[in-house]
Each structure stands twice: as structure tokens, then as C-alpha cells.
Amino acid sequence: MEMQAKKKLSVFFSKYQTVRYKKRETLFRPGDIPQGVNYIKKGHARLYTVSAEGKELSLVIYEPGNVFPVVWTVKGVPSIYYFESLTDLQTQRAPREDFVTFINKNTDVFYEFTRGITSRFQIALRRMEWLAFGNAKERVSSILMILAEMYGVRERRDVAIQIPLTHRDIAALVGMTRETVSVEVKKLEKKGYVEKQKGVYIVKDYAGLREESLLED
Numbered sequence: 628m629e630m631q632a633k634k635k636l637s638v639f640f641s642k643y644q645t646v647r648y649k650k651r652e653t654l655f656r657p658g659d660i661p662q663g664v665n666y667i668k669k670g671h672a673r674l675y676t677v678s679a680e681g682k683e684l685s686l687v688i689y690e691p692g693n694v695f696p697v698v699w700t701v702k703g704v705p706s707i708y709y710f711e712s713l714t715d716l717q718t719q720r721a722p723r724e725d726f727v728t729f730i731n732k733n734t735d736v737f738y739e740f741t742r743g744i745t746s747r748f749q750i751a752l753r754r755m756e757w758l759a760f761g762n763a764k765e766r767v768s769s770i771l772m773i774l775a776e777m778y779g780v781r782e783r784r785d786v787a788i789q790i791p792l793t794h795r796d797i798a799a800l801v802g803m804t805r806e807t808v809s810v811e812v813k814k815l816e817k818k819g820y821v822e823k824q825k826g827v828y829i830v831k832d833y834a835g836l837r838e839e840s841l842l843e844d
Contacts, residue, residue: 632739633692639729639736640666640719647717654710655696663720664700667691670716671790674708675799685799687747688713688790690778697744700726714791750777758802761841766801767811768839771821775830786833791826815839 645668648654654672655661667689674687674695686708689695696706700723730737750773757766771788779786798808815821820836822829830836 629739632733632735635733635736636666636692636694636739639726640668640721643719643721645717646720648712648715650712650715652712652716654712654716655706656709657707658705660705661696661699661723663722664726665695665718665720667693667695668717668719671713672716673711673713673796673799674706675711676708682802683799684802685796686751688778688800690790693743694726694740699723713796754800757841763803763807763811764814764839765841766803767797767808768815768820768836769841770797770800771815771828771830772836772840774828775833775836779830782829784831786830787824788828788830792828 643663646665648670654665669691671691672689672695673685674689675683675685677683694700696710698704698706703723730740753773754770757769761769774788774790774792775786778789780789781787794805794808794812797812798805801808812821815836816823818832818835820830820832820839822831
């Protein structure tokens with residue numbers, strides 16, 4: 628049913644306008660009224676907040692097949708967060724009324740839509756634990772593990788995280804400075820747990836990285 632629902636969602640959005648964004652382009656700001664519901668066809672985007680001091684904290688990463696902005700889509704209320712393209716991004720945009728009618732008539736698609744929301748919420752809760760309890764090493768190791776689980780593609784014994792991430796991106800995910808993240812990543816690279824190839828991180832030693840993280844077996 629999951630694959631069938633995803634197919635139906637893709638077919639629904641294929642009827643609508645394709646919108647392209649460049650890497651690091653701001654899609655929405657807090658309070659913006661979107662022109663429609665966006666379905667990611669290609670690329671990745673993030674939802675983030677900014678502190679009074681200008682420090683960024685990424686809350687959600689959206690991948691192909693995801694729909695955003697969720698709060699406005701479900702409740703009709705503008706988001707209080709920023710949205711930015713992490714890569715060159717291609718979305719298909721449908722009117723909110725059309726999308727709501729569609730998922731109300733297709734319970735399997737509605738289930739898949741809400742399942743995605745729940746999954747991202749669970750990840751957000753785990754990250755809150757790391758921010759509260761983890762040290763720098765554990766927080767960086769944990770986010771790399773989660774990214775490998777969510778966006779990783781296995782290549783023999785390695786796992787390639789299919790999102791190009793900078794130290795700044797990782798810092799925004801774990802609530803740390805870029806400089807601290809750079810130090811911790813270099814330590815992991817020195818131990819042979821991860822390495823960067825062509826802009827993406829490769830997990831070379833999955834078990835070793837897990838031991839460094841806060842994730843339970």
C-alpha cells in the first residue's frame with residue numbers, strides 16, 4: 628500500500644506547475660502565505676529557526692516525495708519558520724484546496740502523508756535529547772547516524788549519505804558552532820568512521836560511529 632500511495636501522490640502533483648529553486652534559496656519566511664502545497668520532485672530542503680543572536684537551528688530536512696509546508700497545508704496557518712533549499716530544488720505546486728480534497732478522498736495517501744509527519748516528529752524528539760544530554764562528540768556522531776539511516780545508500784560496506792552537507796549544515800542540525808563541528812568531524816575522519824567524497828559523507832565504520840553516538844542498539 629505504501630508504494631501505491633506514493634505513486635498516487637506523485638501522479639496527483641504531476642498535473643501542476645513545476646517550480647525550481649537554486650541551492651541556498653529562501654523559499655518562505657515566517658508568516659509568509661505560500662502560493663500552494665509543494666511536493667519535492669528533486670533535491671532537498673530544510674525548515675529552520677533563527678535565534679535572537681542570529682544562530683540557526685535546522686528542525687526538519689525534506690527529501691523527494693515529501694510535502695511542505697505542513698502546518699499551512701493542514702491548518703491553513705502560516706509557518707513561523709524559514710524554509711531553504713539545501714540543494715538545487717525542483718517542486719510541483721498544487722493549490723491547497725485541491726490537495727486537501729485529494730487526501731480526504733484517498734485514505735491511503737492521507738495515511739502516508741501523516742506517517743511522514745510522525746516519522747519526522749520522532750526524529751525531532753530524539754534530537755532534543757541530544758541537545759539536552761549529549762556532548763559535542765555524541766551529538767555530531769548521532770546526527771550522522773540518523774542521516775545515514777534516513778538518507779543513506781549502501782555501497783558495499785559503506786553507507787553514503789545522499790545529501791551534500793557542509794559543517795555549517797551539521798552545526799545547524801545539532802545546535803553547535805561550525806568550528807566545534809569541524810573539530811569533531813575531523814576526529815571521526817581520523818578514526819576512519821567517516822570520510823567526505825564529492826561533497827557527501829560516507830560512513831565507513833557503521834559500528835564504530837554508533838559507539839560514539841547516543842543511539843541505542
